[in-house]
Amino acid sequence: GESVGLHLPTLSVQEGDNSIINCAYSNSASDYFIWYKQESGKGPQFIIDIRSNMDKRQGQRVTVLLNKTVTHLSLQIAATQPGDSAVYFCAENGFQKLVFGTGTRLLVSP
Amino acid sequence: EPEVTQTPSHQVTQMGQEVILRCVPISNHLYFYWYRQILGQKVEFLVSFYNNEISEKSEIFDDQFSVERPDGSNFTLKIRSTKLEDSAMYFCASSPGRENSPLHFGNGTRLTVT
Numbered sequence: 001g002e003s004v005g006l007h008l009p010t011l012s013v014q015e016g017d018n019s020i021i022n023c024a025y026s027n028s029a030s031d032y033f034i035w036y037k038q039e040s041g042k043g044p045q046f047i048i049d050i051r052s053n054m055d056k057r058q059g060q061r062v063t064v065l066l067n068k069t070v071t072h073l074s075l076q077i078a079a080t081q082p083g084d085s086a087v088y089f090c091a092e093n094g095f096q097k098l099v100f101g102t103g104t105r106l107l108v109s110p
Numbered sequence: 111e112p113e114v115t116q117t118p119s120h121q122v123t124q125m126g127q128e129v130i131l132r133c134v135p136i137s138n139h140l141y142f143y144w145y146r147q148i149l150g151q152k153v154e155f156l157v158s159f160y161n162n163e164i165s166e167k168s169e170i171f172d173d174q175f176s177v178e179r180p181d182g183s184n185f186t187l188k189i190r191s192t193k194l195e196d197s198a199m200y201f202c203a204s205s206p207g208r209e210n211s212p213l214h215f216g217n218g219t220r221l222t223v224t
Contacts, residue, residue, distance in 0.1 A: 031210070034212050038153075042217050042218070043114075043201050044153060044201070046212045046214065051210060093212070093213075097143070097158055097168075098153075098155060100152045102151070103152055
């Protein structure tokens, strides 16, 4: 069956550092991926997405990299700020539903 | 920016009781979803809804669950006879319906079954 998972449950960084959050997916036929941020007590918030015909996409301070060869996805956050502290989920969108990974908690210390 | 709104934010109910969780999706969206998240776990798909009918549902979404779009703005999830294990955050989401478009989530209803 489908599965989307994350390598590390918790990532601790210093304010100002760059953060890299990784995700492995098993459905090699997936063609669309999304990163969500979830703060305590809130719903998942869209950060950035990427289609399988791309290997990199950049947003404001965030970059998503897609490596289809090894079915791996990563989220890079530049100059991490305390407000970036949250749980980050990757998800693959099969049009009718979203399959989430287990999440990585990002802790940013001043 | 338009957002998905959910009510109530917290619902406490006794085992065996019926609960209805309410959502107002983004107005021009066509697809609606319910997800749940048990404390400390990942977000799990329950059901998707389009054109006034269920388009897909998970194994979690058994006969105790139902969804409805009673009017042009609300989207509801009903649990007929709640169990302790139904305690979770329930998230409503909506999307424009175009393939490969992100889902927009509400802030959830925390359901506590005692």
